[in-house]
Amino acid sequence: MKGIITFIIISCCTVGVLGQSQQAQLQKILSRKVPCLFEGNTIKLDTALYADSRSVSYSYSYYYPKYFKEIWPKEEVIGEVRKKTDTYIDTVTYVSPDQQAQFKIFAGQVVPFPLGTKRQLKAADVMSVEKAVDDYIKIIKAGKDKELGKVKTTFVGKGINGYNFSICVKAWKGQTQYLYKIIVAELPATGELIFSHFLYQYNAAVKAKYEALGNTLANGFNAD
DSSP: OHHHHHHHHHHHHHHHHHHHHHHHHHHHHHTOEEOOOOOSOOOOOOTTTEEEEEETTTTEEEEEETTSEEEOOOOOEETTEESSOOTTTTOEEEEOTTSSEEEEEEEEEEEOOGGGSSSOOOHHHHHHHHHHHHHHHHHHHTTOOTTTOSOEEEEEEEEEETTEEEEEEEEEETTEEEEEEEEEEEOTTTSOEEEEEEEEEEEGGGHHHHHHHHHHHHHTOEEO
16 A cells, blocks of 8 residues: 555655646747748838838738728628638738739648647647748748749848748749748638738839838737
């Protein structure tokens, strides 16, 4: 009997030590902070010409020029029911007056995460999200991203802030220059994480006019 009690006590102590170790590992992972920024010239956004917007549904915020044309996709609705499911229905596009620059914001893949469940967050959960981010970077570098396709990348960076991640990409194809930022943030309704995309592009011939603006807007696209 004494041996059984001793075994139980040792087992409880072992579980307690393992639990503390796992929590320490989780806290270490969540404390990581690595910025993901586009370097280069930026501009100061005058509130007379620029406004900020926030998406409650997807947990991101961004700035946009008031003088750009805002475009939303047309949705066919019959009897209050969508005629077809369009994954880009929440996509918004902004186009410059001279049509030499534009950017669009759209939602991407969803990553399972235990925030919306009773299951306690573990280090492995965060690392699985980071793996999804790393896998997406590989897709971009391989020229298989649905939006970019095959481009010449000049910069690829990964940002980390706890369990929120971001990807920053500078690329070009022909005369088109790209600034591509993807953030991974919480979906308020479910607690899952979602990839939200910001894609800015401009004609290299007007680099002096639109590069600094692009750096500023891309850096301002963040998890809310």
